[in-house]
Each structure stands twice: as C-alpha cells, then as structure tokens.
Amino acid sequence: MLDKRSEAMNGVERRAAFGLALVFAFRMLGMFMVLPVLATYGQELADATPALIGLAIGAYGLTQAVLQIPLGTLSDRIGRRPIIIGGLLVFALGAAIAANAHSIWGVIAGRIVQGGGAISAAIMALLSDQTREQHRTKAMATIGMSIGVSFAVAMVAGPLLTRAYGLAGLFWATCGLALVGLLIVLFLVPHQASPFAHRESNLARQALGATLRNRDLLRLDFGILALHAVLMASFVVLPLALADHAGLPKEEHWWVYLTALVVGFFAMVPFIIYGEKKRRMKRVLVGAISVLVLCELYFFFFSNSLVALVIGIVVFFTAFNLLEASLPSLVSKVAPAGGKGTAMGIYSTSQFLGSALGGILGGWLFQHGGLSTVFLGCAALCLGWAVVAGTMREPPYVTSLRLPVTPVLVNDQGLVGRLLALAGVTDAVVVAEEQAVYIKIDTKIVDRAQLERLVSQTPVAA
Known part of the structure; x- marks a missing residue:
C-alpha cells in the first residue's frame, strides 16, 4: 500500500513549484508585454520600419531557440542554479539595453540579448530535481498555468505601462521583473545539492534519433512553430488594425486583449474536456487550426470595423489558447517511453523558432504588402498546418x-x-x-x- 503521506506535496516541493512558477511567470511577462505595443509605439523610434519592428518582436526567439537545449544540457554538468541566475542577469541586461535605446536597432539588440537568457529547460530540470515523481505532473502544471496567466496579464499590462511610461518604462519594468525573479531563486527556491538528470526533463542523446524519426512528434513540432509564427505575425499588424483602421487609440487596446483572453480561456475548456474524455483530441486539434484559418481570412475582410475586429480577436484567442494547452499534452502522449524530455526540448526549440520567424516574416510581409498580405500569409500557414495535422494518427491516451x-x-x-x-x-x-x-x-x-x-x-x- 502506498504511504498516504506521499499523496501530498511536502514543504520543499511546494516552495520549489511556487517559486519557480513565479520566476517563469515574471520572465515570460517581460517577454510578452512587448507584443501588443511594439507595432504602434515602435514607430516612434529612429530608423523604424515595419520589417525592423517585426524583427524586434521576434528577435528573442532566435537566441532562445539556439541556446535552449545547450544551456539545459550544461545545467546537468554545472548545476541548475548558476544557469538560471546567469540567464536572469542576461535577460535583465537585454531589457536595460532596450530601455536605453533611441532607435529600433537598440531594441533589436536588447531583445536578442534577452533571448540569450534561455533558462526554461534549466527551470524545468530544477523543478524535476526537487519534486518526487508522483508530484511532478502537478508541479509542471503549476508552471504551465503561470505561463498562461503571465500571457494574459502581459496583454493588459503592456499597453497600460507603455501608456504611462513609454517603451523605455516598459523595458525597465521587464528588467525589474527579472531581478525580482533572481531574488526568488536566491531566497525562496530550495537549494539542491546536485542535478538529478533523468529523461522526463532532460534531453537524452539515446532518445534523440527515435524522437526525430517520429513523424507524429514532428507534426506537433511543426504545429507549435506555426502557432507562434502566426501569433507573432498577427501582433505585427493587429495593433495597427485596431489603431489605424478601426480608430481605437493605442492607449485603449488593453481592454480588447483582456476581453479576448478571458472569454477565450473559458470558451476553450469544454473542448479540452470533450477531447480528453471522448478521446477525440485529433478532431479538436484540426478543428481549432481550421478556426485560425477562418480568423485570419476574417481579419482580411473585416479589419476596418472595431466590433468585427474585437469579435475576431476573441475567437482567435479561443483557438490559440486551446492549441497552446493541447499541444504539450499531445507531445507527452506521443513521445516514446523515456523520451519525453527530449521531445519537449525539440518542441520548445520549435516554438521559439516560430516566434522568431513569425515576427520577421510578419514585418517583411507588412512592409511589402500591407495588413492584408500578413493576414493571407497567416491563413496560408494555418491551412498548411491543418493539412499536416490531418495526416496525424489519433494520439494514444497514455x-x-x-x-x-x-x-x-x-x-x-x-x-x-x-x-x-x-x-x-x-x-x-x-x-x-x-x-x-x-x-x-x-x-x-x-x-x-x-x-x-x-x-x-x-x-x-x-
């Protein structure tokens, strides 16, 4: 019989889960707050063009994608805390560089440096080190929820902070959040004597070949790349559509995103429940991707109406939240035994690559073809993703x-x-x-x- 005391998380596990979730949330909050404001306020920076603003939006994803797995692997050798502490300092440095920038090039440089603080893998590994196996899923879910909450808060806080203090103030706030995260690591997160490398949270070279040959995992990797590419590209133009086409002052955009995220969160829950209980997650996945296609086409036709844009953004975030929540669960289901850490490492790298490509291509398309071209480009990418997802087998419910x-x-x-x-x-x-x-x-x-x-x-x- 199992020890009843093992059914509850102990004090060390609760501190680790809560502290690391806060660190993750503060860091992601700093990343996300830029999204709803850079397209509009970034135009005031010297040398700003739509293509360069798009690059600034997605630039962090480039260094994040390149360094994510190497820094996670390095944390196995030298410890999690040095990587996390160093990453938070690098992130704060990047925010300070962007805060002091007077041209778009300075913001791009700051965002690239921010991405160099690629500590997601090290945080997840430290959480695994400090939680027992039977509580690890709950602890990971805590971090997952913190990411979702930080995204929602960022969509509201970004416009409000920028309205009050400008882009420089927004980046200084991001720097401050990173330093608060550093204090949490130093004084709240329990100390771990040595890293405990295992295949649930770390990339295993022995599992790498099987993971890269798994076609369903590759389909999911392409899916998260496409999802974040569409998100970033859409945020190159949606703030401009709200301000320039629908006539909503940029200082008031926060309520649109708040409405969309709150409604979208509750609207997605029934679909998650249906997909898991009825074991029809492939149907839910393809359906949500199809909704994204329709949303981008809807934006193409109705970007001049405020009411129409708000409705479209609400539906967009419902589908986005559903996909963002579903894809990691599907990766966990599809990954072979002992390959979850490897699969999630490749998945995260794909996500950051998508963010980088979305910002860069979104800005380039806007500069050369306007809003409509970006919406059509996003619709085409989602349509391709729907075709790829449609060839996927129903995932095992394991x-x-x-x-x-x-x-x-x-x-x-x-x-x-x-x-x-x-x-x-x-x-x-x-x-x-x-x-x-x-x-x-x-x-x-x-x-x-x-x-x-x-x-x-x-x-x-x-």
Missing part, C-alpha cells in the same frame, strides 16, 4: 511514469516483456544508469499500484 527499480531488476532481461504483457502498458524502457524504468500506461486500464508491485518483485531464476 500517461508517462518513471519508477525506480532495484539493481537486480535493472539487469533482468525479462522485465520489459512482463510490463508490456500487462494490460494497459503500451511502452516501457529500462535505463540502467538511472536504475529506473519508464512506462507509458493507459490509466483507464492499469493502475500505478499494480506497476509498483511488478517492478519491486524479485525476478524468478530460469
């Missing part, structure tokens, strides 16, 4: 587990076979160096207690 095994069982050649023979187990792999087995299970068929009994049994001699 959960990943990591269970410790004794040194004797690590060398038991029949363990994996016995696990796979158990109803509801779809995949299993023993990792000798961790003295653990990674298992994918359908929780409707098999329960954890059965698995724990099986992996704790002494193998029978032949």
Whole structure:
C-alpha cells in the first residue's frame, strides 16, 4: 500500500513549484508585454520600419531557440542554479539595453540579448530535481498555468505601462521583473545539492534519433512553430488594425486583449474536456487550426470595423489558447517511453523558432504588402498546418511514469516483456544508469499500484 503521506506535496516541493512558477511567470511577462505595443509605439523610434519592428518582436526567439537545449544540457554538468541566475542577469541586461535605446536597432539588440537568457529547460530540470515523481505532473502544471496567466496579464499590462511610461518604462519594468525573479531563486527556491538528470526533463542523446524519426512528434513540432509564427505575425499588424483602421487609440487596446483572453480561456475548456474524455483530441486539434484559418481570412475582410475586429480577436484567442494547452499534452502522449524530455526540448526549440520567424516574416510581409498580405500569409500557414495535422494518427491516451527499480531488476532481461504483457502498458524502457524504468500506461486500464508491485518483485531464476 502506498504511504498516504506521499499523496501530498511536502514543504520543499511546494516552495520549489511556487517559486519557480513565479520566476517563469515574471520572465515570460517581460517577454510578452512587448507584443501588443511594439507595432504602434515602435514607430516612434529612429530608423523604424515595419520589417525592423517585426524583427524586434521576434528577435528573442532566435537566441532562445539556439541556446535552449545547450544551456539545459550544461545545467546537468554545472548545476541548475548558476544557469538560471546567469540567464536572469542576461535577460535583465537585454531589457536595460532596450530601455536605453533611441532607435529600433537598440531594441533589436536588447531583445536578442534577452533571448540569450534561455533558462526554461534549466527551470524545468530544477523543478524535476526537487519534486518526487508522483508530484511532478502537478508541479509542471503549476508552471504551465503561470505561463498562461503571465500571457494574459502581459496583454493588459503592456499597453497600460507603455501608456504611462513609454517603451523605455516598459523595458525597465521587464528588467525589474527579472531581478525580482533572481531574488526568488536566491531566497525562496530550495537549494539542491546536485542535478538529478533523468529523461522526463532532460534531453537524452539515446532518445534523440527515435524522437526525430517520429513523424507524429514532428507534426506537433511543426504545429507549435506555426502557432507562434502566426501569433507573432498577427501582433505585427493587429495593433495597427485596431489603431489605424478601426480608430481605437493605442492607449485603449488593453481592454480588447483582456476581453479576448478571458472569454477565450473559458470558451476553450469544454473542448479540452470533450477531447480528453471522448478521446477525440485529433478532431479538436484540426478543428481549432481550421478556426485560425477562418480568423485570419476574417481579419482580411473585416479589419476596418472595431466590433468585427474585437469579435475576431476573441475567437482567435479561443483557438490559440486551446492549441497552446493541447499541444504539450499531445507531445507527452506521443513521445516514446523515456523520451519525453527530449521531445519537449525539440518542441520548445520549435516554438521559439516560430516566434522568431513569425515576427520577421510578419514585418517583411507588412512592409511589402500591407495588413492584408500578413493576414493571407497567416491563413496560408494555418491551412498548411491543418493539412499536416490531418495526416496525424489519433494520439494514444497514455500517461508517462518513471519508477525506480532495484539493481537486480535493472539487469533482468525479462522485465520489459512482463510490463508490456500487462494490460494497459503500451511502452516501457529500462535505463540502467538511472536504475529506473519508464512506462507509458493507459490509466483507464492499469493502475500505478499494480506497476509498483511488478517492478519491486524479485525476478524468478530460469
């Protein structure tokens, strides 16, 4: 029987989950606050062009994508905290560079430096180090929620802060948030003696080949790239459509985004419940992508009406929130046993690449073809994504587990076979160096207690 005390997170786990969620939220808040304001306020900067404003919006994604996996791997060697502390200082430096900029080039430089503080992988790894396996999903969900909340707050706080203090004030606020995050790491997040590398949170070279050959995972990687590319490209032009075409002063854009995000959050929940309970997530995924296609075409035809734009933005964020919440869950389902950390590392890199490409291409398309060209370009990208997603198989509705095994069982050649023979187990792999087995299970068929009994049994001699 499982120890009842293990069912609740202990004090160290709660501090780790809460503290690291705050660090993640403050950092992402600083990234996201720029989105709703740079297209409008950035025009006041010297040398500003639509293409360069788009580059400034997406520039952080370039360095973030390049450094995400290397810094996560480095944290396995030198520790999580040095990487996180150094990354927050680099992020704050980038914000200070942008705050002191008088031209668009200075803002671009600052955003590139900000992206150099690529600490997402190290934060997730530190959270894994400091939480037991049975609580790790809850802790990861806490960070996931913090990202969603930070995005919502940023859409409102960005316009309000910029209205009061200008772009420089916005970047100084971003710098301050990074330094607050640094204090949280130093004084709130528990100290961990040494990194604990495992395949749920870290990239494993042994799993890299299988992950890159998995076509459904590649489809999901393309999906998150397309989603964030469309988001960034849309934010190159939506603020301008609201201000210049629909006549809404840029100081009042905050209420549009607040309405869209609140309504969009609650509107997506029934679809998530339907997809998971009925096991129809592929249908939900393709449906949400199709809604994005229609939204971009809608913007193309009705960008001159404020009421029409607000309705379109609300529907857009409903689909966006649904996809943003669904895609990581699908990656976790599709990834092979022992490959979740590797799959999520590639997925995150794809996300940041999408942000960079979306900002750059959105600005270029706007400069050469105007608002309509950007909307059509986004619609075409979403249409291509819908085709790619339509060829995907229905994902397996499974959960990943990591269970410790004794040194004797690590060398038991029949363990994996016995696990796979158990109803509801779809995949299993023993990792000798961790003295653990990674298992994918359908929780409707098999329960954890059965698995724990099986992996704790002494193998029978032949």
